[in-house]
Amino acid sequence: MNSLRLLVPGRQIALHNSRSLSGIATSEPSHPNVSTAIPGPKSKALKAKMDPIHQTPSVKMFVDYEKSFGNYLVDADGNQLLDVYMQISSLPLGYNHPEMVKCASDPRLITSIVSRPALGSFPRHDFPAMIEKALISVAPKGLTSVQTMLCGTSANENALKTAFIHYQTRKRGGPPRLQDLESCMTQDQPGTPNLSVLSFNGAFHGRSLACLSITRSKPVHKVDIPALDWPIANFPRYMYPLEKHETHNQKQDEQCLGQVEKLIEVRKKEQRDVAAVIVEPIQSEGGDHHGSPNFFKRLQSVCKKHGVVFIVDEVQTGGGPTGSFWAHEQWNLESPPDMVIFSKKMITGGYYFKEELRVNEPYRIYNTWMGDPSKLVVLEKALEVIKRDGLVEKTKNVGENLLAGLQKLEAAYPQQVSNTRGVGTYCAFDLKDAKTRDQLIEACITEGLHIGGCGDASIRFRPALVFDQKHLDLTLEILNKAAKKVF
Amino acid sequence: MNSLRLLVPGRQIALHNSRSLSGIATSEPSHPNVSTAIPGPKSKALKAKMDPIHQTPSVKMFVDYEKSFGNYLVDADGNQLLDVYMQISSLPLGYNHPEMVKCASDPRLITSIVSRPALGSFPRHDFPAMIEKALISVAPKGLTSVQTMLCGTSANENALKTAFIHYQTRKRGGPPRLQDLESCMTQDQPGTPNLSVLSFNGAFHGRSLACLSITRSKPVHKVDIPALDWPIANFPRYMYPLEKHETHNQKQDEQCLGQVEKLIEVRKKEQRDVAAVIVEPIQSEGGDHHGSPNFFKRLQSVCKKHGVVFIVDEVQTGGGPTGSFWAHEQWNLESPPDMVIFSKKMITGGYYFKEELRVNEPYRIYNTWMGDPSKLVVLEKALEVIKRDGLVEKTKNVGENLLAGLQKLEAAYPQQVSNTRGVGTYCAFDLKDAKTRDQLIEACITEGLHIGGCGDASIRFRPALVFDQKHLDLTLEILNKAAKKVF
Numbered sequence: 001m002n003s004l005r006l007l008v009p010g011r012q013i014a015l016h017n018s019r020s021l022s023g024i025a026t027s028e029p030s031h032p033n034v035s036t037a038i039p040g041p042k043s044k045a046l047k048a049k050m051d052p053i054h055q056t057p058s059v060k061m062f063v064d065y066e067k068s069f070g071n072y073l074v075d076a077d078g079n080q081l082l083d084v085y086m087q088i089s090s091l092p093l094g095y096n097h098p099e100m101v102k103c104a105s106d107p108r109l110i111t112s113i114v115s116r117p118a119l120g121s122f123p124r125h126d127f128p129a130m131i132e133k134a135l136i137s138v139a140p141k142g143l144t145s146v147q148t149m150l151c152g153t154s155a156n157e158n159a160l161k162t163a164f165i166h167y168q169t170r171k172r173g174g175p176p177r178l179q180d181l182e183s184c185m186t187q188d189q190p191g192t193p194n195l196s197v198l199s200f201n202g203a204f205h206g207r208s209l210a211c212l213s214i215t216r217s218k219p220v221h222k223v224d225i226p227a228l229d230w231p232i233a234n235f236p237r238y239m240y241p242l243e244k245h246e247t248h249n250q251k252q253d254e255q256c257l258g259q260v261e262k263l264i265e266v267r268k269k270e271q272r273d274v275a276a277v278i279v280e281p282i283q284s285e286g287g288d289h290h291g292s293p294n295f296f297k298r299l300q301s302v303c304k305k306h307g308v309v310f311i312v313d314e315v316q317t318g319g320g321p322t323g324s325f326w327a328h329e330q331w332n333l334e335s336p337p338d339m340v341i342f343s344k345k346m347i348t349g350g351y352y353f354k355e356e357l358r359v360n361e362p363y364r365i366y367n368t369w370m371g372d373p374s375k376l377v378v379l380e381k382a383l384e385v386i387k388r389d390g391l392v393e394k395t396k397n398v399g400e401n402l403l404a405g406l407q408k409l410e411a412a413y414p415q416q417v418s419n420t421r422g423v424g425t426y427c428a429f430d431l432k433d434a435k436t437r438d439q440l441i442e443a444c445i446t447e448g449l450h451i452g453g454c455g456d457a458s459i460r461f462r463p464a465l466v467f468d469q470k471h472l473d474l475t476l477e478i479l480n481k482a483a484k485k486v487f
Numbered sequence: 488m489n490s491l492r493l494l495v496p497g498r499q500i501a502l503h504n505s506r507s508l509s510g511i512a513t514s515e516p517s518h519p520n521v522s523t524a525i526p527g528p529k530s531k532a533l534k535a536k537m538d539p540i541h542q543t544p545s546v547k548m549f550v551d552y553e554k555s556f557g558n559y560l561v562d563a564d565g566n567q568l569l570d571v572y573m574q575i576s577s578l579p580l581g582y583n584h585p586e587m588v589k590c591a592s593d594p595r596l597i598t599s600i601v602s603r604p605a606l607g608s609f610p611r612h613d614f615p616a617m618i619e620k621a622l623i624s625v626a627p628k629g630l631t632s633v634q635t636m637l638c639g640t641s642a643n644e645n646a647l648k649t650a651f652i653h654y655q656t657r658k659r660g661g662p663p664r665l666q667d668l669e670s671c672m673t674q675d676q677p678g679t680p681n682l683s684v685l686s687f688n689g690a691f692h693g694r695s696l697a698c699l700s701i702t703r704s705k706p707v708h709k710v711d712i713p714a715l716d717w718p719i720a721n722f723p724r725y726m727y728p729l730e731k732h733e734t735h736n737q738k739q740d741e742q743c744l745g746q747v748e749k750l751i752e753v754r755k756k757e758q759r760d761v762a763a764v765i766v767e768p769i770q771s772e773g774g775d776h777h778g779s780p781n782f783f784k785r786l787q788s789v790c791k792k793h794g795v796v797f798i799v800d801e802v803q804t805g806g807g808p809t810g811s812f813w814a815h816e817q818w819n820l821e822s823p824p825d826m827v828i829f830s831k832k833m834i835t836g837g838y839y840f841k842e843e844l845r846v847n848e849p850y851r852i853y854n855t856w857m858g859d860p861s862k863l864v865v866l867e868k869a870l871e872v873i874k875r876d877g878l879v880e881k882t883k884n885v886g887e888n889l890l891a892g893l894q895k896l897e898a899a900y901p902q903q904v905s906n907t908r909g910v911g912t913y914c915a916f917d918l919k920d921a922k923t924r925d926q927l928i929e930a931c932i933t934e935g936l937h938i939g940g941c942g943d944a945s946i947r948f949r950p951a952l953v954f955d956q957k958h959l960d961l962t963l964e965i966l967n968k969a970a971k972k973v974f
Binding site: 022023024042046049050052053054055057058059060061062063064065066068073076087088090091095096097100101103104105107108109110111112113114115116117118120121122123124125127128131132136144145146147148150151152153154157158160161164165167168169176180181182184185187191192193194195196206207208209210213216218219220221222223224225226227228229343344347358359360361362363364365366367368369374375378 | 511536578587647667693700710715848
């Protein structure tokens with residue numbers, strides 16, 4: 001840490017003053033430092049500049065990414081924020097990790113960007129090696145194949161397509177026949193089947209039209225957009241601590257699973273079969289709702305029984321934040337899920353799939369870019385660091401302390417804070433209402449802690465895998481200070 | 488050109504022997520050079536290596552992107568191919584353009600990759616400047632705002648969402664009401680409206696479920712995938728040369744436009760309004776079908792008359808290949824299209840939109856990444872080169888010679904070649920059947936020319952903007968040689 005400490009009235013701050021020749025920061029400040037309102041005057045001026053040429057209504061602040069480092073985001077006004085939200089949980093190693101920055105000199109990176117391949121037809125000669133070294137090295141147990149895509153949404157879209165193709169191929173006993181190929185051009189049966197995908201209340205799977213049809217977390221995502229008429233089951237809503245509410249929680253599992261099976265049976269009778277069930281290990285955007293290992297095991301059984309593809313959407317949970325590389329590892333399933341979706345911390349989108357889900361005909365799962373090898377170059381490096389430094393195990397340990405700290409907060413404010421929950425650093429708690437939640441987020445950022453909300457009235461923690469005990473100590477200190485102010 | 492010329496029996500070849508210290512090629516071979524079958528043994532071995540871990544059925548060959556340069560692709564077996572297909576028309580300046588390669592030392596590039604922003608909420612402090620310098624500098628006349636996305640499909644998905652939001656907002660006279668927000672969560676009206684998008688037979692707009700519903704080029708894209716029931720009109724099918732078939736061609740326009748208007752009226756009566764019409768300037772994947780300026784002018788009028796959003800999908804035509812930066816510039820529309828979609832040669836996906844299409848509420852047009860600023864760094868440089876070197880104008884001129892050369896081919900083989908057509912280097916011709924087309928493509932690649940097919944029996948030219956007269960001369964030489972062999 002190469003920083004200059006100054007004493008200012010009432011508080012010790014660290015001026016962040018360590019940058020490489022390229023202008024990219026090389027170390028973390030020791031402490032947050034907020035000197036303006038957030039957004040500050042520079043962020044506001046930039047928003048005014050951007051507004052006539054690009055939509056801006058969701059912009060919170062502008063960020064100086066060259067100055068940001070590790071767990072600290074530096075905004076356009078120079079405010080240094082301890083960031084436990086990390087670009088919506090998408091940076092595995094925080095900002096400007098020095099070993100990832102070194103990728104700039106890897107010729108594979110620049111060639112992949114300047115001479116970007118149409119990967120489905122003309123991949124790089126080292127693409128098989130890149131996939132093996134990056135994606136296959138962390139493949140969920142039992143899943144040996146992967147398909148890269150551009151983001152979580154395109155991964156989900158193509159996973160659903162794969163499930164439909166699989167369902168129809170099995171039903172026919174082979175590839176499409178002439179009548180399938182002909183009828184699909186007018187979108188008639190049998191070529192355009194009336195299949196559906198089952199998802200859950202509270203789910204978030206992306207924002208394309210089909211992904212919105214399986215997303216049920218917030219009206220703002222869905223309103224005014226036409227949708228596919230696909231079935232929705234309830235997802236468990238547990239009370240915490242779990243051990244105190246066993247009866248309620250088990251009943252939740254029963255009810256939800258009963259609903260899933262009934263919906264599959266009804267749709268089958270109506271000849272609009274459910275081809276796939278898609279589920280998040282933890283409904284994140286929807287409010288950090290967890291399902292029990294038992295719930296997921298039995299959900300998989302229901303899928304197997306009815307020949308339905310079982311898809312686990314690990315876009316937000318994947319890559320280590322829950323204390324295991326994949327959240328579903330903690331369920332001890334008898335056999336792997338049929339497909340596992342990833343993006344965010346995995347830097348590239350894509351999905352792992354079981355051998356029987358492989359699509360054998362060319363150009364069915366296809367598009368121009370099919371992913372981006374430049375992202376694999378960076379992911380390869382990130383995974384190397386994650387493994388070398390034991391960051392998943394560390395996240396598990398720091399996460400236990402985070403959860404304990406939040407439980408203390410709940411004990412101190414039982415009228416305000418409830419349902420403290422989490423695995424790894426993937427923790428959350430509920431406030432009594434949205435207004436209080438938003439006030440608490442606001443009070444935190446004023447003190448230099450950048451934190452995210454989710455669901456109706458929850459706060460979620462999504463730090464990077466480089467979030468250490470010292471960052472946790474600061475996080476809890478600021479959170480308690482903010483709580484004191486708001487409650 | 489720093490290459491070593493050798494004399495070998497029967498043919499002069501150039502060994503491509505010019506690479507920078509980083510291992511990235513810095514100059515073009517003077518001539519194609521094919522020494523193995525394509526795919527060659529190395530490509531085949533790589534495919535066998537990749538097959539167990541990643542889907543491979545569409546893979547044609549593996550490419551050595553570090554060795555490729557300009558208009559020449561070098562495959563894993565060392566074959567040097569003159570490439571007029573250019574990664575499905577997606578490389579604006581061919582392979583490893585030296586000025587784009589220099590972007591590797593731009594700190595904005597590496598920071599954007601390693602510390603990738605959630606652009607919708609926390610953009611880079613220089614993002615407004617990046618948008619202005621890259622995307623706004625080439626905005627279609629009359630369109631002053633842009634929204635970045637990741638690819639053509641995500642751009643189209645979000646353009647459709649924007650059209651739906653616009654249509655409903657205008658209908659209501661304001662943002663969603665409580666009943667809209669509530670009903671959309673169960674996908675009931677009025678929150679989930681029964682709106683549709685009109686597209687055309689032969690169209691290609693991407694491969695997500697919604698984009699497939701407006702795509703009607705080939706069964707392989709659509710079969711087994713459930714679809715939205717949206718209306719389809721015919722797109723003109725002209726005969727060439729245009730001046731010889733005026734009556735037929737005008738009748739095509741009439742019939743198609745009549746169908747569009749009728750479909751809009753019928754859907755309105757059925758209370759499932761058409762909110763948007765989406766159309767390609769040239770149906771590319773579908774077989775390089777052109778529409779006349781008059782067709783598009785009148786299509787825009789029909790849209791205006793019925794309050795339907797007019798979307799021009801320039802994913803393949805945009806960025807200069809037709810001899811104008813945007814193909815629709817050649818229509819002389821009275822007012823700009825409501826939205827123009829781009830991707831491929833534009834390096835980033837996205838869409839330009841009219842001011843009244845702006846979505847004012849936050850988180851409606853949103854996702855985690857919302858594009859990728861690293862792509863803007865590279866696009867900025869590519870556009871600088873395109874403007875400085877007058878590459879669009881040059882493409883127009885070289886394109887005229889390409890078209891003349893193809894017309895000569897048609898004149899030489901009137902039984903085999905028909906409907907030679909094109910603007911800029913965006914040229915195509917038809918063969919008598921798919922088999923002959925595929926044989927011709929095969930014969931070309933054997934001689935070192937990498938060319939693409941489209942539609943049922945067409946060949947399309949999609950060279951980069953650095954395709955010069957010398958490359959054209961070689962192209963026509965090889966094409967004529969291949970034709971002699973096949974016909």
